[in-house]
Amino acid sequence: MNYRPDDYRHVNYLWDDAAAARLGPVEQLVYRSNLLGADQRITNTGGGNTSAKLIETDPLTGEQVEVLWVKGSGGDLRTASKEHFASLYQDKLLALQPGYRAAPATGVKTQAEDDMVAMYSHATFNLNPRATSIDTPLHSFIPHTHVDHMHPNAVIAVAACRNSERLTREIWGDELVWTPWQRPGFDLGLKLQELCTQHPEAKGVLLGGHGVINWAEDSKGCYTLSLDLTERAARYIEERDKGAKTFGGAKFNALAEEQRNEVLREVLPYLRGSVSTEAKMIATLQADDAMLRFVNSVDAPRLAKLGTSCPDHFLRTKIQPLYVDWDPAQDSVEQLKSLLCSGINSYRDEYRAYYEHCRRDNSPALRPASPTVCLIPGIGMIAWGKNKSESRVTAEFYNCAVEVMRGAEAIDEYVALPQQE
Ligand SMILES: [Zn+2]
Structure with a gap:
């Protein structure tokens, strides 16, 4: 489903094509993040993060390399500027996977998962001092250019339901794949990567008990998708509102x-x-x-x-x-x-x-x-x-x-x- 800009009732559509066209790729990521963060129904203060995988010139070799720009730790999407984003060599992040998989025990809260957190700074591109967040592998391992991870009230409402899996199918069809609650980290990143392979048509994943992560190949497409997914959940809830009860x-x-x-x-x-x-x-x-x-x-x-x-x-x-x-x-x-x-x-x-x-x-x-x-x-x-x-x-x-x-x-x-x- 795709709503027209005027159709949204539960989120504010703020994208301005002319304003976005004047911006470079990283600035456009910042722009998208500010718009998403400006609407508290889409994400809470300090919550959620966004990313883009962009081609940059490597200061070491002069070669073109893929760099993950991802909202780092601290700050808020609404007011974030470029310095709130970490930049990391995408190939180095992916290269962490074999080492992790070779560990004697892997999964949530294992030593192997904890150890990975310290590795991210080794993948820093261009000496960017912004610390990465624990959500970094979620963004890196999803094989799509633009990724938004949001905490919309209407989506969390579905994610917090006893029958969240069935409701996900009912509301979003094949567009969102349901996954049970798991603390964000390296292992959840790998799970998302796997889900992308298993469901090539999916546009995002409903994170049980948590929120949503979705993707697109262009920034505006990712923005409108984040709005779309939220609007649909909000309308589904609205139709079933209990009023005085x-x-x-x-x-x-x-x-x-x-x-x-x-x-x-x-x-x-x-x-x-x-x-x-x-x-x-x-x-x-x-x-x-x-x-x-x-x-x-x-x-x-x-x-x-x-x-x-x-x-x-x-x-x-x-x-x-x-x-x-x-x-x-x-x-x-x-x-x-x-x-x-x-x-x-x-x-x-x-x-x-x-x-x-x-x-x-x-x-x-x-x-x-x-x-x-x-x-x-x-x-x-x-x-x-x-x-x-x-x-x-x-x-x-x-x-x-x-x-x-x-x-x-x-x-x-x-x-x-x-x-x-
Ligand atoms: Zn989150």
Whole structure:
């Protein structure tokens, strides 16, 4: 399917042929990345990456060589410039495969896979100092010129469904091949390479529990394909939207703005003190209709417990938000305070237990165990971060999580990632 520019309802079509024509190949990759990153429905802040395999003149030999330009670690697609992209000899990246395959044990989380990460910098083209990301082999091993890896809410909604494989076939036919959740790395790169051989007609792969990766031979084609795939998922969800029955319907009503502010004036300073024991936190409050529908719903406690579906979201929103079972129509502000207090305490205990349970020798250190997202019926979401922009991004990420859950529950049943991740 191919939508015309004016047909898109769930993403913004921003490509300008005249603007793109003035750009060189790398600049056009940057241009495409900025357009994709500008629409939060296509990818979240700091999430997703893009690449192009381009012919460059080798500074060592003067020969024409194939170079993979791929969004590196750090920064955001919306604001990325050329220096946010790593450049690597494509033939050297491919030459890592026999060594990896010869290792005694290969696969996710093996020593062989970990060892590969250190090898990427040996493939650096033209002394480019930008560090590559763990997604590099995904882009390199897909044998197509332009590759986009995005985290669109509508696509993750499908990727987070119990019947994600069947739904992938139903929504995208043969264009997207389904693959189960696997942590990005060398091994996933090899799997994608294999899928490309097995499905020469496919235009991309649905990454279970994660997002989508798709390709084309020209930059504009890759851009429109990323939009197309997202639009189709969003329309499929829209047609099945549950309206007032979303999230099992409403259990509570939102408070009027004046009442809400009254509660917040009492509760916010108290709550801020409670979550700031390790580091001072700043709050972002969100009380728009979509968020209120979620926090007020019958299913909110069940869904909040399931945690987020996108690995990117973990770091920001921890494993799950703190939901307090407060009835805004019946209960007092004092009761809300005491629910928050006991909620935070048991949240910390559970988080420590979770960390100990999932800990491996190479696990990162335990992060502060206070919740970064609090959900209060009648009030909305309060997201926390070390500064204003961090707390805004936390809010954005949980917003995405709510959107993903809404979509998944409209078409099927939402399932979260395994805890270990
Ligand atoms: Zn990703």
